[in-house]
Amino acid sequence: MGEVTSEAMEPAGSDVRGAARAVVPEGVRAVLVDADGVVQVNADDWLDRLRAFVPSDRADAFVDDLFGAEQDAMCGRCSFEEVAAAVAERWGLGGRDADLVDHWRHAVVQEDVLEVVRDLRAAGVPCHLATNQNDVRAAYLREDLGYADRFDGLLVSCELGATKDDPAFFEAALERLGLRPDQVVLVDDSEDHVRRAREAGLRGVRWEVGDGVDELRRRLAGAGCPGSALRGR
Numbered sequence: 001m002g003e004v005t006s007e008a009m010e011p012a013g014s015d016v017r018g019a020a021r022a023v024v025p026e027g028v029r030a031v032l033v034d035a036d037g038v039v040q041v042n043a044d045d046w047l048d049r050l051r052a053f054v055p056s057d058r059a060d061a062f063v064d065d066l067f068g069a070e071q072d073a074m075c076g077r078c079s080f081e082e083v084a085a086a087v088a089e090r091w092g093l094g095g096r097d098a099d100l101v102d103h104w105r106h107a108v109v110q111e112d113v114l115e116v117v118r119d120l121r122a123a124g125v126p127c128h129l130a131t132n133q134n135d136v137r138a139a140y141l142r143e144d145l146g147y148a149d150r151f152d153g154l155l156v157s158c159e160l161g162a163t164k165d166d167p168a169f170f171e172a173a174l175e176r177l178g179l180r181p182d183q184v185v186l187v188d189d190s191e192d193h194v195r196r197a198r199e200a201g202l203r204g205v206r207w208e209v210g211d212g213v214d215e216l217r218r219r220l221a222g223a224g225c226p227g228s229a230l231r232g233r
Helices: 046-051 058-073 080-090 099-105 111-122 135-144 167-177 193-199 213-222
Strands: 003-005 023-025 030-033 129-132 153-156 184-188 205-206
Touching: 030 111, 046 058, 046 099, 058 080, 080 099, 080 135, 111 129, 111 213, 129 135, 129 167, 135 153, 153 167, 167 184, 167 193, 184 193, 184 213, 193 205, 205 213
Parallel strands: 030 129, 030 184, 129 153, 184 205
Antiparallel strands: 003 023
8 A cells, every 4th residue: 555645635725834744544535524513512502592582382393493494505405594584484583584594603613623633634634624504604614713724625515415414415525525435534423424424435433522532533543544643732
């Protein structure tokens, strides 16, 4: 088997230029990292504040309706602003659709996870955010949270036309990356998404924030990522 140096794999515009040139085993060419549940979490009261848009006895049905309607936006079939406007009208929330949209512009970033991402990139392993998102939240992640600078790229369902429960997501992601499935690792908190990735031929790592960042490093090393980048600090 040959070897690929980090110099050959370093992305244009990367913020890891000048880092020590580690050697990456052939086969590990990219790591895909989930957003919600891995790189970020919602605030503890996020769901409660969403439920508060309607009376408590209708909150469950309202949330189910909104999440269900959001699927079209997450697959890029419409904008989330259109979804919020339709749901607000359906639930008698005239004039509050902008508040619904803004509710999706909040997340608590896990800086220790982003440190792992930085270490992998410094070792020559490109890292891409791979996430199910509507267009509004995708823009928030890319611009407001600065993920465009902290990852080599963003693979977002609303731009790929499919969510991670659909094989088309991974097909589109691999086409964009120009890689074989066995060269790519997915880290996700969803067992279903990890299973779907493995079925598509990717290496799947299930991890969630509560597992701890040391365990994340261990599982990534077990999936074939360079151990020199994952020894912790």
